[in-house]
Amino acid sequence: MAFKKTRYAPSPSGFLHLGNLYSMTLTATIAKKEGASILLRIDDMDKVRAKKEYLQDIFESLTFFELPWQEGPRDASEHEDRFSQTSRLYLYENFLEELINKGLVFACTCSRSEIEHAGTHAVYPGTCKNRNISLREKNVCWRLNTSEPIDIQLKEYGKKTERFLLPENMHHFIIRRKDGLPSYQVCSLIDDVHFGIDLIVRGKDLKDSSLAQLYMAQLSGLNDFLNTTFLHHPLLLNKEGHKLSKSAGDTSLQYYRNMGYNKEAIFALLNPEGFGS
Ligand SMILES: [Zn+2]
Structure with a gap:
């Protein structure tokens, strides 16, 4: 099976770490093997955490x-001028509008701690679903x-298609944040559709996000996305056995x-045996 296009999708919310390098190297390796081109798409919707130095x-x-890429910005200024997610805000907003018109959106006023108290393991129990809170509030x-x-x-790379239900922690997932901006799930889905991505390489920690995006694509008839192939790779862990994080x-x-x-020498650190020593 040959693929057309995959992408690196880093966010400028911290300095890239070994886990990001692992993910991008794997993306480049598979792209080469499959004859796919690579888009650099920088996920910069979160302006609070984004910084110039991280970009x-x-x-x-x-x-x-x-690490090669054929499409997307060549440098930071080109990114800001032409490729920032802000420049595609209208696409995300049109999509949200369509979901509203289908009657699939509700407003929620719950705080994080209210959700933790109401449900188990931060699963949102649907508290506001029938409260008819105005979306304009x-x-x-x-x-x-x-x-x-x-x-x-879900088409997993090199495996048979598997069937899932939406995982519990994704029930009624957020599509627009309290600050009025589209959520990660919306930006990621709409961008992948917009740029014609047919192969997505991302960490296992994002598998539930992939399922949420497939769910949303099916609800809204984004059929091309349903044929996307995913590769959910294992995560590099630090010495304490935790996932690497930018904030830490x-x-x-x-x-x-x-x-x-x-x-x-840095690539050698990606060998899990050699990592962190
Ligand atoms: Zn709520």
Whole structure:
């Protein structure tokens, strides 16, 4: 099976770390094998955490590790001028409008702690589903009504198609945040459709997100997306056995570059045996 296009989708919310390098290297390897082109799509909708230096770091890292891409911005200024998610806000908003017109959206005023107290393990129990809160109210998030059970078919790279129901932690997932911006699930889905992505390589921690996006695509008739193939790869863990995170400052690529490690020495750290030692 050959694929047309895959993507790197880093966000400028911290310095890239070894886990990001692993994911992008795997993407590049599979793209080459499948003859797919690579889009660089920077997920910058979260303006609160985004910083210029983090944006710069994405380009420096790709260049340092000689990771190729054929589509998308060549540098930070081109990203800001032409490729920022802000420039596609109208696409996300049109999509939200369509969901509203289908009667699939409700407003929710619950705080995080209210949800933790109402449900188990932060599963949203649908508290506001029948409360008819106006979507135009301030300080509400918008949720997708996921009451309809949908048979989700997930094509995992190199495996048979598997069938799932929407996982519990994704019930009535958020599609517009309290700050009025479209959620990650919406931006990611709409961008992948917009750019014609047919192969998505991402960490296992995002598998539930993939299912949520497939659910939403099926509800809204985005049929091309239903044929997307996914590769959910294992995550690199730190010495304590936790997933690497940008906010914790774990082992950033920049740290190793500044320490004078060359490309090969950093790639060698991706071997789980050698990692962190
Ligand atoms: Zn609620």
